[in-house]
Amino acid sequence: xxxxxxxxxxxxxxxxxxxxxxxxxxxxxxxxxxxxxxxxxxxxxxxxxxxxxxxxxxxxxxxxxxxxxxxxxxxxxxxxxxxxxxxxxxxxxxxxxxxxxxxxxxxxxxxxxxxxxxxxxxxxxxxxxxxxxxxxxxxxxxxxxxxxxxxxxxxxxxxxxxxxxxxxxxxxxxxxxxxxxxxxxxxxxxxxxxxxxxxxxxxxxxxxxxxxxxxxxxxxxxxxxxxxxxxxxxxxxxxxxxxxxxxxxxxxxxxxxxxxxxxxxxxxxxxxxxxxxxxxxxxxxxxxxxxxxxxxxxxxxxxxxxxxxxxxxxxxxxxxxxxxxxxxxxxxxxxxxxx
Numbered sequence: 001x002x003x004x005x006x007x008x009x010x011x012x013x014x015x016x017x018x019x020x021x022x023x024x025x026x027x028x029x030x031x032x033x034x035x036x037x038x039x040x041x042x043x044x045x046x047x048x049x050x051x052x053x054x055x056x057x058x059x060x061x062x063x064x065x066x067x068x069x070x071x072x073x074x075x076x077x078x079x080x081x082x083x084x085x086x087x088x089x090x091x092x093x094x095x096x097x098x099x100x101x102x103x104x105x106x107x108x109x110x111x112x113x114x115x116x117x118x119x120x121x122x123x124x125x126x127x128x129x130x131x132x133x134x135x136x137x138x139x140x141x142x143x144x145x146x147x148x149x150x151x152x153x154x155x156x157x158x159x160x161x162x163x164x165x166x167x168x169x170x171x172x173x174x175x176x177x178x179x180x181x182x183x184x185x186x187x188x189x190x191x192x193x194x195x196x197x198x199x200x201x202x203x204x205x206x207x208x209x210x211x212x213x214x215x216x217x218x219x220x221x222x223x224x225x226x227x228x229x230x231x232x233x234x235x236x237x238x239x240x241x242x243x244x245x246x247x248x249x250x251x252x253x254x255x256x257x258x259x260x261x262x263x264x265x266x267x268x269x270x271x272x273x274x275x276x277x278x279x280x281x282x283x284x285x286x287x288x289x290x291x292x293x294x295x296x297x298x299x300x301x302x303x304x305x306x307x308x309x310x311x312x313x314x315x316x317x318x319x320x321x322x323x324x325x326x327x328x329x330x331x332x333x334x335x336x337x338x339x
Contacts, residue, residue: 070100
């Protein structure tokens with residue numbers, strides 16, 4: 001009798017709103033996770049035989065970019081500072097992609113000498129795609145042997161020099177592409193032309209943001225200078241990405257408990273490296289991008305860059321100063337005089 005009466009009693013959980021509330025929360029989290037993961041590359045185009053350089057390609061976004069471009073037939077050069085990690089990346093790509101044409105070459109973007117040596121040691125006359133991907137964040141103040149703050153040279157100035165040294169090889173391509181991987185941080189950043197090393201008042205956040213803004217300014221200005229050539233230049237942001245070496249100097253790495261507490265939020269709000277590489281892949285392969293030189297991309301579509309990132313005067317001033325800092329003559333000086 002007791003069992004019968006007990007079975008007839010209603011289930012308080014079943015008759016409550018809790019199942020609907022839980023279902024709503026799970027659905028909301030799933031939708032938010034899907035949104036934060038970003039849009040996959042919509043282009044299926046291949047790049048068979050094209051020569052591609054990807055800086056910082058031993059891990060993270062750079063590795064996933066190199067892997068996918070190898071799948072699409074590209075001949076890939078991983079430009080890495082850590083050759084051991086680079087060799088492992090090459091082995092992994094060859095394991096994933098049968099007959100992949102991929103190699104690693106040493107490149108330290110914080111050293112002007114290393115950049116020159118990297119270009120001098122290239123055994124190809126043509127580069128079709130240059131992906132300026134390598135970078136760092138949250139780095140404590142440090143000046144390199146050349147006298148530059150680490151974020152400024154590793155994220156921007158080193159890539160600026162690399163790009164200019166490779167211009168002759170890029171111009172021999174039928175459709176050369178220079179791709180600068182910037183960040184959304186450029187929206188809230190400024191350029192200090194009189195203190196590019198941030199020596200007066202240093203914060204890692206501002207130094208990082210400045211370097212990423214500089215990449216977009218470089219893109220904006222060089223697009224004008226490259227008009228009439230076969231080379232286009234583009235900037236993009238990959239979104240917030242976890243699982244990269246960018247976080248190795250983050251304050252979150254200082255405490256195990258903080259890392260554990262942050263894990264759910266990192267999982268929810270940050271992309272995987274595969275997801276973060278999608279816009280870079282799109283800009284590298286999609287035919288429609290060719291007519292968009294100088295533009296800024298995110299989530300595999302064109303976006304509006306920060307207003308200051310399209311300031312003609314600021315972009316030109318930074319360009320001239322950058323040429324001076326790396327010790328090269330403006331290769332477009334003759335073109336500007338003709339204009």
